[in-house]
Amino acid sequence: MDTSTQPRILVIDSYDSFTFNLAALVLKATPNAKLYIIKNDELPFDELSTFLPYFSAVIVGPGPGSPLYPNDVGVVKHLWHVASDILVPIFGVCLGLQSLAVEHGATLKRLNVVKHGQVSAISHHGAEIFEDVPNNCLAVRYHSLHVDITNATAKLEELAWSDDGMENGRVVMGLRHKFKPFWAVQYHPESVCTDSNGVSVIQNFCRLATRWWASTKKTRIPWDRAATEKLNHAAWPHRSTPRHLSYNVQKLPVCTRIISHLNLSSTQVAEALGVNESRDDFILLDSASSPGRYCIIGSLHKHSQRISYHAGDSYLVHSQFCDSAISLESTDFWTWMSRFMTFFDHWVGDPRIPFWGGFVGYINYELAVKELQCGLKHRDAESKQVAPDANLVFVERSVVIDNHTGNISIQSLSFDDDKWIEEVACALERTATVKTHSMSRKAKYSPEIQYPDRELYISRVKLAQEYLFAGESYELCLTARTHIKVPKDIDGASSSSWELYKRLKEVNPAPYAAYLRLGSTTLASSSPERFLSYSRPPNQKLQLRPIKGTVRKGADVTFQEAERILRSPKEIGENLMIVDLIRHDLHGVVGQNVECEEFCSIEEYETLWQMVSVIEGEPSSSTPEKSNMQLGWEMLQRSLPPGSMTGAPKKRSVQILQDLEDDERDLYSGVVGYWDVGGAGDWSVVIRSCFKHDERVFPAGDSMLTAKDGNQFDEWVLGSGGAITALSDPVAEWEEMMVKLKSVVRAFNP
Ligand SMILES: C=C(O[C@@H]1C=C(C(=O)O)C=C[C@H]1O)C(=O)O
């Protein structure tokens, strides 16, 4: 690149959800480069321009919106016009290419048929950034807009194109500036389905940039204090040290008894531990079908430590012997939690058991949205009182069932808890001897169901597509709420939430099911989707399993038929876009080492076929994160809400969805799971589930939910939805949403 030994590259992020993928690709192409990533509105252009000569090259990434809107492109539009003394080579991607083109007189147009997550053959003459790249290489496109350079040929030259035939004709795919060191591609070189040309075009760009530096005989300004102060925070990959060091050095064994001869289900164990005997808090993380493996049942008591938090508050509530509001002062909920967790990290249990004890609970959608620096439109508008957005309990005593081996582990983090362990072991033996049957009871009520309005939903799908056609988003996961009213549980009879959960588990067994009673909130979930799991350090691995692509099952829809439908460009594109988004989220935390281990596998569920991808990452061995207890928690903070429930780019999509949906999503679209004291964790996406908030004074003492109808009824909320793409058929989207919804409604025996 320039004459110095280590190229320094600035990446400009236009709030796209693929920027870290691009950064990872640049590092793959030039492993010795030092990368810095800034947002396109982070620094005023005047200030940024003074730092340009410190860099060997600039990469301008993709993004939602239009190169004509200053709010969408930010500083990028000015980059193409800098004076020659601060000129540096620039490579643009998608919105970057469009900006280069329109700033030099090209016309911006809409595609007739937009291309989101679609693979195209790229034609070129092998020149410049396409040197040694095979003609008709394959690349993924994410665009609604394109450029016509007929009026700009004095300055710009087309290097590559795609022939879209009847759809869009010939579409510009690569450009160069004739007199300045600017190159750009319209497609996404960093996408998981772009072939090896992705890395080749970046290598070619670096070679051309090196040649340009040599020809100008200019040198880069050496990195100095001013640059350090302004830009060192933007270095990527982040070399984060563990956020909080352990206070405890001496390790203590988790009291564990493993019983291998009892053949008990998680339902039987939960009942042996008294799930149905009171309405006290209870937690069951249930693997009710493959590929789920472990079931975790927490035995809670009055003095279990509970943490609840409302998005935006400057305090959280910690309850143990009494409720106390704890000021977060200069920190935030996430950092406070990771600091708090260090008090418990001295426990060491059996390495075969994924959960020794730790926090279990949920983080809802709105808290995650707040983390993206978006306002909460519905809450701000209605200023209503809500249940906590995060609700977690510290589980000291637990029973973990391994569905593969049949082992049941009884564990406690309390000292001298042999008595409790013995009691539980006896209770389980009794349950096995009595052979209590754990089938659910049929509900004896007629639920009152308020479904979403069909016409309204279909009109929202069409509206969502307008945003997609305009280039505002590539995919939007649109959802709606259903309310179900049932008589309140008076005596633990068939209307109890536990009976409801048992019916749900029977009608819709799912690998990441859950039953949670936490404070005023009850959740019964039959989720098929893991959001994030992470193993214990050292040698930590993080895994995400996004689902996209849904087909209903039926006599007419066999595996072969489902495969035929799901292998279409529409369904693959839908999944591929979320795979790219999840790769970006993971690269953002662990750095370079991210792989898509499975792409678009088809999994069978009770009523549906689903397409699942698996993405894994690990911190690179040279980074201190290897022993970071909080790495998984950090990933959770930085990657919520789940990409499969938002669409991409995430921030812009979340903003649009708040306009397209009528109410908050709450637990639906959030996550439920655990963070174990050994540093492991597993969180599922809350879908195919129902939840309710009871009347209850919340710990902070200042908010109250009032049950309607004189406390005679429980009102359950069910969310359901699906990913909308440019290729979606609005009526089919309504039907898909209803199929997902009905997989849960069936548990209410309507
Ligand atoms: C939105 C839901 O599901 C999400 C959307 C899917 C899809 O569009 O195919 C699949 C799984 C989930 O990520 C839901 O179940 O309500």
Ligand SMILES: NC(=O)CC[C@H](N)C(=O)O
């Ligand atoms: N991927 C992108 O950068 C998209 C650019 C622009 N928003 C479009 O849709 O064409």
